[in-house]
Amino acid sequence: MSMMVNAPLYPDDIDVLAGALFAWCAERSIRLQSQEGLSAANVAIDLYNAGYQTQDQLLGALYDHEFH
DSSP, rough: OOOOOOOOOHHHHHHHHHHHHHHHHHHTTOOOTTTHHHHHHHHHHHHTTOOOSSHHHHHHHHHHOOOO
């Protein structure tokens, strides 16, 4: 069984992720440290690793994602 290892995140990557996540949470009045906020953070990281690597792309993908 092989494990997929993601590339390390650098400060610019973190800025993109944080900017999109903070904007998404603020628009929905969601606290980042809530269960919803943490779930959104995990989704944002997955989307970033899937190729949504600008803040606008990532924010758009978060809008399109169905959260349960």
